[in-house]
Amino acid sequence: MASLALIVAAGIYLSANLPEHVSLAPAVILLSLSAVLMGLNLVSLTRVKDFAWERFFAVARWSLLAYLVIAGMLEFVFLHNHVRGGTLVVLTLSLLIFAVHVPTLMGFTVARYHQSSAG
Amino acid sequence: MVSIARDGAAEQPQDAAHHGPPPAIPDFDIVPRIGLALAGVVMVAVIVVVAINKLWPLEFMHVVFGAGWTVIDLFLGFVIGPILGTLSIPARIEFTTRFMPKMVVLMPAIVTATLVAGWQLSTHLGTNLNSYPQHGWVVASMIVVGVMAIVALGLLEPANIAVLIELKKPRPNPQVIERLMKRFIYAAGITGLMQVATFVIMTKLASS
Numbered sequence: 514m515a516s517l518a519l520i521v522a523a524g525i526y527l528s529a530n531l532p533e534h535v536s537l538a539p540a541v542i543l544l545s546l547s548a549v550l551m552g553l554n555l556v557s558l559t560r561v562k563d564f565a566w567e568r569f570f571a572v573a574r575w576s577l578l579a580y581l582v583i584a585g586m587l588e589f590v591f592l593h594n595h596v597r598g599g600t601l602v603v604l605t606l607s608l609l610i611f612a613v614h615v616p617t618l619m620g621f622t623v624a625r626y627h628q629s630s631a632g
Numbered sequence: 633m634v635s636i637a638r639d640g641a642a643e644q645p646q647d648a649a650h651h652g653p654p655p656a657i658p659d660f661d662i663v664p665r666i667g668l669a670l671a672g673v674v675m676v677a678v679i680v681v682v683a684i685n686k687l688w689p690l691e692f693m694h695v696v697f698g699a700g701w702t703v704i705d706l707f708l709g710f711v712i713g714p715i716l717g718t719l720s721i722p723a724r725i726e727f728t729t730r731f732m733p734k735m736v737v738l739m740p741a742i743v744t745a746t747l748v749a750g751w752q753l754s755t756h757l758g759t760n761l762n763s764y765p766q767h768g769w770v771v772a773s774m775i776v777v778g779v780m781a782i783v784a785l786g787l788l789e790p791a792n793i794a795v796l797i798e799l800k801k802p803r804p805n806p807q808v809i810e811r812l813m814k815r816f817i818y819a820a821g822i823t824g825l826m827q828v829a830t831f832v833i834m835t836k837l838a839s840s
Contacts, residue, residue, distance in 0.1 A: 532761070583744045586744055590682055590748050618790050626798060
């Protein structure tokens with residue numbers, strides 16, 4: 514959730530200043546923190562004993578497809594409005610993390626309750 | 633504890649005698665195919681509207697889907713949610729298996745259409761520029777939407793999916809369903825409250 518909040522904050526910061534040129538540093542910091550947090554979450558997930566990975570991937574892969582479409586639409590609207598350069602790179606990476614993050618949360622929730630239900 | 637079974641004739645638990653037979657769960661699709669097709673139509677329509685970049689279609693898309701989003705959140709958070717909590721378990725199950733799959737495809741499509749059309753409308757009108765006198769209100773709307781997105785994507789949507797997957801099991805766990813439904817309803821209540829803030833911002837922007 515914290516990682517998702519960071520990426521949303523980065524998106525709001527950039528969107529609030531488009532199409533003017535703005536310092537990318539705050540967005541890059543938020544994006545990096547979000548990516549690191551998500552990475553740490555995934556690593557800690559791999560250490561959970563008897564985690565229901567089958568359930569996790571069953572949900573996460575379809576959610577990933579759906580959220581890639583959503584992220585793609587947001588990317589399209591930015592490209593359509595001539596967002597270019599560093600801003601586009603940061604926005605694209607933010608959307609990518611968003612598209613991976615939400616399916617991870619969905620897969621995790623289902624797998625977690627699958628475990629508690631099974632256990 | 634009340635047991636739930638996919639089939640009314642399924643094996644009954646030891647304490648079922650106190651509560652009657654376990655309620656049967658109607659068969660359902662977690663992701664309705666018709667809903668997926670409709671969501672696809674909405675996505676294509678949004679792309680077309682953004683590409684042609686005309687005021688009326690953009691305004692139509694943003695207002696119609698935005699109104700749908702707001703009404704659903706408010707109705708779910710403040711009307712359906714409290715009623716759902718008072719229903720009997722079989723009634724809750726029946727409602728959940730009919731209502732939640734629709735929400736799985738409906739909400740992401742509505743939210744995406746509102747945001748994409750809204751951003752394009754804002755670009756078209758120039759309200760996303762720093763020079764726009766009410767730019768602060770536009771940024772406030774982005775923050776409100778951001779908070780709603782975190783609650784909806786981090787809590788509401790995963791709970792929605794998890795409830796449906798639990799209900800698909802041969803013997804769903806009532807405690808898990810209860811906990812997830814509570815989470816879903818509370819999250820809907822929070823987004824409902826945030827929608828009140830959206831009302832304030834949007835009416836302010838529309839009247840400026």
